[in-house]
Amino acid sequence: MLNKIxxxxxxxxxxxxxxxxxxxxxxxxxxxxAIIMDGNGRWAKKRAMPRVAGHHEGMKVVRKITRLANELNxxxxxxxxxxxxxxxxxxxxxxxxxxxxxEFLGTFLPELIEHNVRVKMIGTREGLPSHTLxxxxxxxxxxxxxxxxxLNFALNYGSRxxxxxxxxxxxxxxxxxxxxxxxxxxxxxxxxxxxxxFDDPDLLIRTSGEIxxxxxxxxQLAYTxxxxxxxxxxxxxxxQFLDAIEAFQSRQRRFGGINxxx
Numbered sequence: 640m641l642n643k644i645x646x647x648x649x650x651x652x653x654x655x656x657x658x659x660x661x662x663x664x665x666x667x668x669x670x671x672x673a674i675i676m677d678g679n680g681r682w683a684k685k686r687a688m689p690r691v692a693g694h695h696e697g698m699k700v701v702r703k704i705t706r707l708a709n710e711l712n713x714x715x716x717x718x719x720x721x722x723x724x725x726x727x728x729x730x731x732x733x734x735x736x737x738x739x740x741x742e743f744l745g746t747f748l749p750e751l752i753e754h755n756v757r758v759k760m761i762g763t764r765e766g767l768p769s770h771t772l773x774x775x776x777x778x779x780x781x782x783x784x785x786x787x788x789x790l791n792f793a794l795n796y797g798s799r800x801x802x803x804x805x806x807x808x809x810x811x812x813x814x815x816x817x818x819x820x821x822x823x824x825x826x827x828x829x830x831x832x833x834x835x836x837f838d839d840p841d842l843l844i845r846t847s848g849e850i851x852x853x854x855x856x857x858x859q860l861a862y863t864x865x866x867x868x869x870x871x872x873x874x875x876x877x878x879q880f881l882d883a884i885e886a887f888q889s890r891q892r893r894f895g896g897i898n899x900x901x
Contacts, residue, residue: 718793755785
């Protein structure tokens with residue numbers, strides 16, 4: 640995907656960081672990066688602060704990484720913002736998390752519009768508060784004609800539920816004659832998923848030292864390159880993001896084949 644977006648260049652970036660950015664851009668960047676943003680609560684606990692303080696700090700990192708992903712000409716950035724399992728957290732924390740889209744997009748949306756970013760969402764709308772949906776829907780509508788990087792929020796998202804819903808719809812379509820069982824393949828099934836408008840992620844990043852997928856894009860990550868870091872999300876910055884991209888660039892993606900196979 641060609642990114643025609645006007646670049647956000649930090650005038651305060653150290654020359655060494657600028658050199659790394661320029662080098663990475665020349666070496667082939669992933670088209671789609673997905674991030675499991677983990678560690679906000681632990682970041683706050685280490686500082687004797689409430690967990691919501693970690694989520695607020697993590698929101699600032701989203702802005703920083705979105706700007707850098709745009710500058711690197713990455714086509715899509717999917718952020719795991721709230722899972723279907725996160726409803727189990729304390730109500731005070733959940734309520735705060737449901738307010739974050741309003742706060743984040745209320746201040747960041749004009750910048751996203753200016754720089755041609757397109758906002759999208761995957762996840763189940765049912766159960767989300769109306770004020771959360773209003774903020775997301777406004778951002779989606781206000782940026783729908785933009786042609787630059789896609790900022791995709793996975794909100795109230797769970798991959799198992801996504802796959803089950805897709806299977807149910809496939810069964811319905813087969814029973815109604817819309818499609819036949821013989822016509823079902825991986826490409827067709829992918830079109831029933833919430834990510835039907837996206838290529839599968841090339842790179843998955845997870846912060847905070849946890850090494851698991853946590854019900855995130857289980858189908859889509861079949862051949863994705865994984866990169867894990869012990870850094871907590873609020874401490875994640877440009878250097879770590881470039882580390883992940885450089886690691887991706889150093890790998891040979893064979894998709895089940897062998898090196899040199901045609």
